[in-house]
Amino acid sequence: MRVAPGNSVCGDGGSPAGILRGVSYAVQTDVYEGPVDLLLHLILKDEVDLYEISLSRIVDGFLAYLDAAVAALDLELTTEFLVIAATLVDLKARRLLPGPVDVEVDEELALFEQRDLLLARLIEAKTFRDAGGALEVLAQAASRSLPRTAGLEERFLALAPDLLAGVTPADLHAAWLRVSSPAPPPPRVQLDHVAPVKVSVGEAVEDLVARLPGAGLVTFRFLTEGMVDRMEVIVRFLAVLELYKQGLIELGQAMTFGDLEVSWVGEPDSVFAGVDSYDG
Amino acid sequence: MASEAARAAEAILMVADEPVEPQLLAQLLEVSPVRVDELCEELAAAYEAEDRGFVLVRVAGGWRFQSHPDLAPYVERFVLDGQPARMSPAALETLAIVAYKQPVSRAQVAVIRGVNADAVMRTLCQRGYVEEVGRDPGPGQAVLYGTSRMFLERLGVDSLADLPPLGDFVPGPEVVEALERGLGADET
Amino acid sequence: MASEAARAAEAILMVADEPVEPQLLAQLLEVSPVRVDELCEELAAAYEAEDRGFVLVRVAGGWRFQSHPDLAPYVERFVLDGQPARMSPAALETLAIVAYKQPVSRAQVAVIRGVNADAVMRTLCQRGYVEEVGRDPGPGQAVLYGTSRMFLERLGVDSLADLPPLGDFVPGPEVVEALERGLGADET
Numbered sequence: 001m002r003v004a005p006g007n008s009v010c011g012d013g014g015s016p017a018g019i020l021r022g023v024s025y026a027v028q029t030d031v032y033e034g035p036v037d038l039l040l041h042l043i044l045k046d047e048v049d050l051y052e053i054s055l056s057r058i059v060d061g062f063l064a065y066l067d068a069a070v071a072a073l074d075l076e077l078t079t080e081f082l083v084i085a086a087t088l089v090d091l092k093a094r095r096l097l098p099g100p101v102d103v104e105v106d107e108e109l110a111l112f113e114q115r116d117l118l119l120a121r122l123i124e125a126k127t128f129r130d131a132g133g134a135l136e137v138l139a140q141a142a143s144r145s146l147p148r149t150a151g152l153e154e155r156f157l158a159l160a161p162d163l164l165a166g167v168t169p170a171d172l173h174a175a176w177l178r179v180s181s182p183a184p185p186p187p188r189v190q191l192d193h194v195a196p197v198k199v200s201v202g203e204a205v206e207d208l209v210a211r212l213p214g215a216g217l218v219t220f221r222f223l224t225e226g227m228v229d230r231m232e233v234i235v236r237f238l239a240v241l242e243l244y245k246q247g248l249i250e251l252g253q254a255m256t257f258g259d260l261e262v263s264w265v266g267e268p269d270s271v272f273a274g275v276d277s278y279d280g
Numbered sequence: 281m282a283s284e285a286a287r288a289a290e291a292i293l294m295v296a297d298e299p300v301e302p303q304l305l306a307q308l309l310e311v312s313p314v315r316v317d318e319l320c321e322e323l324a325a326a327y328e329a330e331d332r333g334f335v336l337v338r339v340a341g342g343w344r345f346q347s348h349p350d351l352a353p354y355v356e357r358f359v360l361d362g363q364p365a366r367m368s369p370a371a372l373e374t375l376a377i378v379a380y381k382q383p384v385s386r387a388q389v390a391v392i393r394g395v396n397a398d399a400v401m402r403t404l405c406q407r408g409y410v411e412e413v414g415r416d417p418g419p420g421q422a423v424l425y426g427t428s429r430m431f432l433e434r435l436g437v438d439s440l441a442d443l444p445p446l447g448d449f450v451p452g453p454e455v456v457e458a459l460e461r462g463l464g465a466d467e468t
Numbered sequence: 469m470a471s472e473a474a475r476a477a478e479a480i481l482m483v484a485d486e487p488v489e490p491q492l493l494a495q496l497l498e499v500s501p502v503r504v505d506e507l508c509e510e511l512a513a514a515y516e517a518e519d520r521g522f523v524l525v526r527v528a529g530g531w532r533f534q535s536h537p538d539l540a541p542y543v544e545r546f547v548l549d550g551q552p553a554r555m556s557p558a559a560l561e562t563l564a565i566v567a568y569k570q571p572v573s574r575a576q577v578a579v580i581r582g583v584n585a586d587a588v589m590r591t592l593c594q595r596g597y598v599e600e601v602g603r604d605p606g607p608g609q610a611v612l613y614g615t616s617r618m619f620l621e622r623l624g625v626d627s628l629a630d631l632p633p634l635g636d637f638v639p640g641p642e643v644v645e646a647l648e649r650g651l652g653a654d655e656t
Contacts, residue, residue: 130637132560142624144537146295151485163367164434173444176376282519290521291539331470333478347479354476
């Protein structure tokens with residue numbers, strides 16, 4: 001355990017873990033612990049190096065969330081997730097793909113900047129989560145006492161100024177209109193036409209294991225042909241990274257921004273060993 | 281050393297808004313109603329002996345704390361100087377909801393106002409403008425509130441029928457637009 | 469023999485339905501606000517020494533009577549609906565952001581939390597813990613939020629200055645290191 005006990009006031013009640021299991025959303029649709037929370041949880045609780053496996057788990061966890069909550073699909077949340085996922089994919093890709101020879105210095109700097117920003121956000125999120133935990137401790141202690149609210153005894157009521165003095169029936173009616181007129185509903189984005197993404201990283205890996213052996217050198221573009229959803233492409237990319245890590249495929253890139261080339265190098269009957277790491 | 285039962289009685293009576301019947305206290309403290317009366321009498325005697333500014337008395341069939349009669353002049357000044365002299369917009373809105381939607385529960389008022397209404401409702405009840413008129417027959421049996429006779433008198437009308445009718449409400453163009461947008465957004 | 473001022477304070481606090489500010493008590497009792505605080509502290513100490521079932525505390529800028537925390541089991545049985553619902557981790561985190569960063573806009577809260585904060589903020593406003601405190605003078609005039617007096621009452625603290633400093637919660641070096649390692653930043 002790397003986390004000092006004193007730094008975890010809130011105790012992390014277990015809800016972020018629910019993201020991975022996909023269980024907590026049904027009851028907590030308005031309190032979704034966002035991508036930043038999810039990252040925080042993965043890094044601090046599971047102690048994973050994101051380089052290892054957890055990015056795919058993040059995607060799977062998020063997809064599980066989308067599955068469970070398509071009705072309330074939140075565009076800002078999804079965008080936020082894509083930004084974070086893209087940054088992480090970028091970070092990982094740099095370390096997996098052959099040497100930094102052709103990487104621009106500016107790009108490298110931009111990457112560091114993104115990583116620092118992400119780190120700053122994680123630190124901030126952890127700070128406020130623990131502060132929230134401390135508020136809860138105070139609230140719990142305070143809830144053991146109830147205040148006296150009995151108010152004035154009858155004999156003093158006659159003395160109390162008549163609050164209705166000067167109030168007319170018209171004032172009352174005006175007050176009613178103030179509270180009864182509906183507030184304009186918040187603008188909503190029509191998302192009904194957006195089909196939920198159903199593919200998990202595990203499924204994408206299985207698909208690749210079925211297609212790649214014997215297919216020779218293929219491009220990543222080829223493997224994502226026909227995909228219109230960015231999330232699907234990200235999932236597919238994670239699956240490719242996973243297979244690369246397992247030593248089952250080789251990756252190549254002829255030039256910067258060129259097509260990513262994928263070739264199967266595993267034994268034809270290689271037993272794929274990574275599926276269990278997607279269970280969260 | 282005060283007994284647990286006596287301390288528990290003090291705690292309950294301190295948070296009670298109404299006189300608490302000895303039977304109820306007996307049940308909560310797990311002692312007999314006779315013992316409750318003994319305990320409360322002992323407490324009342326102790327406050328008297330300590331020359332406290334409050335008393336514990338038996339009124340309307342129950343026990344309650346109240347201010348010591350000697351100190352009425354101070355309490356009167358508190359009532360005159362320390363209490364709001366005019367109805368706040370929040371209080372008037374709450375009163376309007378009760379007037380037009382009665383009988384209505386506190387939870388329903390909170391939903392319409394969009395904020396917790398407990399404190400305001402308590403004040404309105406205390407001032408006698410609003411009163412309990414029944415219980416919701418559904419689960420939970422929430423207390424239902426309505427406006428009082430005094431409310432009508434102070435407002436200068438004979439009956440609720442004399443209030444400006446709700447039908448006069450004609451939504452403005454922005455409200456109509458909002459409603460249409462709301463309906464459109466639900467289409468699939 | 470208890471002083472007249474102390475007795476009057478007890479009487480007034482017994483009929484008050486929210487914390488009474490020392491300034492108001494001072495005016496009613498014709499003593500200085502500092503003296504009011506001294507009197508109330510003496511009373512609180514006396515109740516403590518007498519092992520009473522209630523306490524006198526300073527909360528949200530004023531003095532009030534409340535039940536002794538020891539007796540919560542009895543009071544909870546008496547006040548069946550009195551316990552406020554526990555807050556979700558998301559609500560607590562959002563509340564912490566508002567408490568420590570106020571005045572703050574919803575957009576600013578969303579940036580820190582990394583997710584849209586509208587639903588949680590609406591819930592907190594509805595519960596009365598958070599309220600509008602102004603408008604951003606900049607373009608867009610975003611509504612700015614702060615914590616309410618009810619927030620202080622719910623937490624049982626006298627003022628925002630009594631909250632633990634935010635610095636206490638900034639993660640230590642080992643956590644920051646773990647985060648850096650997680651992002652692969654310790655390499656190169």
